[in-house]
Amino acid sequence: MAEAIRDLAHIGHAELLTPKPEESLRFFVEVMGMEPEASEGQSVYLRGFGDYQRYSLKLTESAEAGLGHMAFRAWSPDALERRAAAIEASGLGVGWIDGDLGHGPAYQFADPDGHTMELYFETEKYEPPEQLRPALKNQPQRYVGRGAAVKRLDHVNLLAEDVLPNRRFAEEVLGMRLYERIELDDGSESGAWLSLTIAAHELIYVADAYGARGRLHHLAFWVDTREEVLRAADLFLDSDDVEIEFAPSKHAIAQGFFLYGLEPGGNRVEVTTGGRFVYDPAEPVVVWTEEERAKGQAWGVKTVESFHTYGTPPVESPLT
Amino acid sequence: MAEAIRDLAHIGHAELLTPKPEESLRFFVEVMGMEPEASEGQSVYLRGFGDYQRYSLKLTESAEAGLGHMAFRAWSPDALERRAAAIEASGLGVGWIDGDLGHGPAYQFADPDGHTMELYFETEKYEPPEQLRPALKNQPQRYVGRGAAVKRLDHVNLLAEDVLPNRRFAEEVLGMRLYERIELDDGSESGAWLSLTIAAHELIYVADAYGARGRLHHLAFWVDTREEVLRAADLFLDSDDVEIEFAPSKHAIAQGFFLYGLEPGGNRVEVTTGGRFVYDPAEPVVVWTEEERAKGQAWGVKTVESFHTYGTPPVESPLT
Amino acid sequence: MAEAIRDLAHIGHAELLTPKPEESLRFFVEVMGMEPEASEGQSVYLRGFGDYQRYSLKLTESAEAGLGHMAFRAWSPDALERRAAAIEASGLGVGWIDGDLGHGPAYQFADPDGHTMELYFETEKYEPPEQLRPALKNQPQRYVGRGAAVKRLDHVNLLAEDVLPNRRFAEEVLGMRLYERIELDDGSESGAWLSLTIAAHELIYVADAYGARGRLHHLAFWVDTREEVLRAADLFLDSDDVEIEFAPSKHAIAQGFFLYGLEPGGNRVEVTTGGRFVYDPAEPVVVWTEEERAKGQAWGVKTVESFHTYGTPPVESPLT
């Protein structure tokens, strides 16, 4: 495992599927404040003002909501080869593709739960058009402050029939670091928080309440301050394009400040900031018990029920 | 009514009763960050760093928790006389007292629900000792930032067996302005928000779920920013002296940002900021329906159950 | 004086003159985030999302930048009559006009320095169109968060050849309260901060460095948080429509948090929040000395030079 660590640099982008492409696009542009950078086929590529790449969200028309795929950027061409080989050896590899708009060759695979993922290294640096050129050269794009004005994709939360094999795959094959996890009284794992950096999480697995496979819990987008999360709640409240599911508060696990809503296509999205930074290279994994989780979020807020069950694509009813 | 308006300037102070005087004092000094300004008999007088008077909270040992009394400061000696006369005429007057530490003669009375109240004009301006002298002369006291570092008492929320006569008394006899109220489907009034200034509220009446009389819902203390309310939540969480009852969020009514906790003596306290300003001298009263209230707070947060029922002194069980 | 106090409720609106009407309009709509509510002749009427009236800014094409007029709303028809009579008695009255878009009959006058002012009572309450209807009924308009998303006009700062007679007129004839002032070593007054409410200021007079008359220092627009002022600085920085003159910091006088910029027409505008609240009905006036002012703003920031001299309409050179 040791040598795997840090072959991957960070989450590069995610593809979100929507049965209501126009409404979803309007939401991500007007309410979340992203910029459409390109469109191709049934997809629009969107960026936050802080993305150094051309985009971090690919929004694709589809019969059902859910995750199309997510992609990690490798540290180097060599690191990309190493991880592709490791995945192939694990039996979960699919194979190389030529790339997509904005990035080069990518190695496709599925996590044990069946979510489609990719690794790539070559990428196009964003070059802003004149009207989006920033005043400060260490910033990729002008700040226009439209809507929630999210900066970039922050993390992806996936539902899984069985969390454990997915978490182990992410640790052992992808080389991610496990920072926190939930262990239920029966010994099973119901959640795992993984990262490639000092940030508290980039990939999260939580147990699918319906025992379904391949579903999405949410995509989270970063803003720099808690005030911007509160501001986003006012925008969500006054927008016809989104429903607030879980009002702003602070998570106990990872300590991120959150706001959750449902975009018009039915996918859950988060506006987030904060979260602890993990500087210790030998950080012990924080293990949360069922009893501790019963206390709710950081300040005692009870988690809304739908948060434990809803995902995309929606499933008709519990599996039992 | 018209001529009554603005004879009173603002809420001057409140007296809180506690059966655990040492623990309550520790809470108000260490967690809320107030300064003990004086003590006399069974009482300690406490100030926020922004109080222009010597104190805004009088904390008094007592067999039971609850409100001792609350006091309004009049605009002038004449205004004080006018309001005292009006109260006397209403039949609710008690009579003049010589004053208390820090203020001059006061007229005592009870609101229709039986809460003890006072009016006064003469007051002592706070003179900080050397170690609390501020850098800016337009500020009464140094900012030391201890605990939640509340600035001053902001408002008082009283439970009442019957809201309507109390609200009418506050409007017609005290000359307060009514900004918002709740009217239930049966036509009864379950809450009323009143103020003497452009601030959204200084005195609130809400229906006592147990039909009891003279109880306190909470005292609210002001901070200047929402970030300070969130910070206070972290302090509450990590303190042994207070229990978070209702985590930070935004009220629909009056739009204040809140955090509620129970101090060691059992009284509910709020850390608050924001809230709308009412500049319109002819502002129509906002009337909320039962259906609208069922939507929860501003961002859809459901109000915790105890918030609807608990008050001090506690009562054993519902009246039914 | 005493009886004059509080015949006026608050500043109602201000008219800003601009030689670049299209660019100024674009600035107030896109960068400041105001809504154009109506247009008539050479004027566009603009509102912040928190304005209960139809507008608080009238933007008018003109050969030169500067203040067209500013208006105060009276507490009642009677109060309006009383103040109009007092002004007439002072010799500075001009006379009644029929009103303007959105408000009824107004009494026109000039302050001693020659700035045009009006008093009115009748006003149209804002009725939002469908797409701007808010979720919370105690809020006049939807929050769309465009640009700096200012809530309303907060205060007006006027340059005056001689501050003292203007301040005295505002106190004695208009019935405003004087909260703070600057007295130079030679005994002259170089600044005065006046208000009609507990807010720290609604009208400010500062000495015109060129000894000119009738000029504007700036119009200030309110946001609820310091984070929004910092955010506005990022928007100003990345906008082609405005130049930052004085970066965000905290004033010593009145303690407001500020950001100053020059709009395309050349007028100075402020984005502001905070500032102390004055609850004491007998608040002593805070008098600042020359030596104290030399310390700069609250945290020691030196005031930029142009802030002491520039106003609109610009004057060619100092009077010397």
Added chain:
Amino acid sequence: MAEAIRDLAHIGHAELLTPKPEESLRFFVEVMGMEPEASEGQSVYLRGFGDYQRYSLKLTESAEAGLGHMAFRAWSPDALERRAAAIEASGLGVGWIDGDLGHGPAYQFADPDGHTMELYFETEKYEPPEQLRPALKNQPQRYVGRGAAVKRLDHVNLLAEDVLPNRRFAEEVLGMRLYERIELDDGSESGAWLSLTIAAHELIYVADAYGARGRLHHLAFWVDTREEVLRAADLFLDSDDVEIEFAPSKHAIAQGFFLYGLEPGGNRVEVTTGGRFVYDPAEPVVVWTEEERAKGQAWGVKTVESFHTYGTPPVESPLT
């Protein structure tokens, strides 16, 4: 260079020298809000509430102010050996020491400018006493919110006679990443911003205006929000223990939000937050020109003069 990257994890601690140990200790405990964790000889070891190790600041009595040493924590025992060997090969090594309170064996060396540095791996995880035990188990210590309540040491800024060889040593021998630098018109380098993580900087070199060697520009301590930086400015203003040198604003380089003050011993300290995150593993170095630097900080604030010249230990006069 490539293989060197990421052998070091982060800055572990810094030792600050003070000729006024009591006053400096009071400042770091009462104003900065750190906890004294241990003391030994002439040193007190202090921690921020977010430090996972026992301390991040060692405060040591000394005849002169300045930096005692700074230390980096390696990723693993092997990484420590690799970096020690590389330093030894560079000729700048001093040798192994047994360790210090709280950490194990360390390899000592000097950077080209003569600042004493150390590398270590073994460290003691902080175990809070009962009264500092936090409510959330993913947090090392209770949040008590005293003073500025800094979370941890964030970065160290060193003055150097010649920036370039120090920056190259940090890159090539220590394996740090260079994110931004200033290149003057004559081609010389006057500043370099280096990091071991996605955070914008952990080690900064800037040119010593006096051409002196081994001096300290400042130590920076982290808070999570800009509001806490503004709050710290109020605390600095009202404290007798610190002088504000540079009021809160935003840096152009690295985009950190800052407040600078001088602690009683004469050393410059910063309270900081924000700053950009660098996710791109192939991030091009941002090179700032003399002309760009002349524009001041992000929002145009001119840098105070002393910031360009003052360091510790102070030097009598410029070298010329």
